[in-house]
Amino acid sequence: MNRRKLKIGVVAPASRVEAEVPAQVIALSAALYPDPAQTPDIVFHPQCFLSHGHFAGADPARAEAFLDVANDPSYDAVWFGRGGYGSCRIAESVCARLAPAALAKTYLGYSDMGTLLAGLYRAGCTVAHGPMPHDIRRAGGDAAVARALAWLVDRDPTSLESTLQPGAPHAAFNLTILSQLLGTPMQPDLKDHILLLEDVGEYQYRLDRTFFHVTSHPAIREIAGLRLGRCTDIPDNDPDFAMTPEEIARDWCARAGIAYLGSADIGHDADNKVVPFGTL
Numbered sequence: 001m002n003r004r005k006l007k008i009g010v011v012a013p014a015s016r017v018e019a020e021v022p023a024q025v026i027a028l029s030a031a032l033y034p035d036p037a038q039t040p041d042i043v044f045h046p047q048c049f050l051s052h053g054h055f056a057g058a059d060p061a062r063a064e065a066f067l068d069v070a071n072d073p074s075y076d077a078v079w080f081g082r083g084g085y086g087s088c089r090i091a092e093s094v095c096a097r098l099a100p101a102a103l104a105k106t107y108l109g110y111s112d113m114g115t116l117l118a119g120l121y122r123a124g125c126t127v128a129h130g131p132m133p134h135d136i137r138r139a140g141g142d143a144a145v146a147r148a149l150a151w152l153v154d155r156d157p158t159s160l161e162s163t164l165q166p167g168a169p170h171a172a173f174n175l176t177i178l179s180q181l182l183g184t185p186m187q188p189d190l191k192d193h194i195l196l197l198e199d200v201g202e203y204q205y206r207l208d209r210t211f212f213h214v215t216s217h218p219a220i221r222e223i224a225g226l227r228l229g230r231c232t233d234i235p236d237n238d239p240d241f242a243m244t245p246e247e248i249a250r251d252w253c254a255r256a257g258i259a260y261l262g263s264a265d266i267g268h269d270a271d272n273k274v275v276p277f278g279t280l
Helices: 021-032 059-070 091-095 111-122 133-137 141-154 175-181 204-216 245-256
Strands: 007-011 041-044 077-080 106-109 126-129 169-174 194-200 225-232 260-263
Touching: 007 059, 021 041, 021 133, 021 141, 059 077, 059 091, 077 141, 091 111, 106 111, 106 141, 111 126, 111 169, 111 175, 126 169, 133 141, 169 175, 175 194, 175 204, 194 204, 204 245, 225 245, 245 260
Parallel strands: 007 041, 007 077, 077 106, 106 126, 169 194, 194 225, 225 260
Antiparallel strands: none
């Protein structure tokens, strides 16, 4: 297959990337694309490894690193290195400083990166919910990173979440992140979209409360339908909450008049599939 050699910049707008990750990701990329003329040039910005408390550097450092790569015409894509927490602290400021070169790029990530994906989607960028470099540290993580590269490099349809419908707009978020976006300048326009959601580490009662908030929002009631991905690492509730995440989603969708469309193959795991925002 003839393909143009891509330059992919990795930045960490939230939590820092472990030092071992670049070598692992670059080695996997070289194995997947052995022709040196076509092996993606994956560049990890030094900011990925900074440490400032919880964050990969202080807010200004994370913001400037993102803009360094996003606004640099030599890069074709921005691949977010890791989730965690922190992108909301810089999202509004960096989205206000996007240069024309940033608008032409592809952006890929998930979890906390949903805040930036939302703002970038608002700005007209090509964005997708999907695996990040740090996922290589998960069990089976090579497959997740390979899937992300297959989409970034070739737009490989086998990397996509299997329920995506050609001609219909889609978007995917961590449920908690989407809830926090509503009513902020980063809130995306999801009218007529099929919305895919997932979450991790939340009690069932928190999932229930968050679904109440999300499905009560007037803008969310204008979506075409909702699918629920995996909600994993749920702490034990005492007493038992007595509803599964799917039952919670179905209940709140029914109350809000939103079509519940079934499950989605996304989540905080190595099986997380790619969901491009907008229409395929």
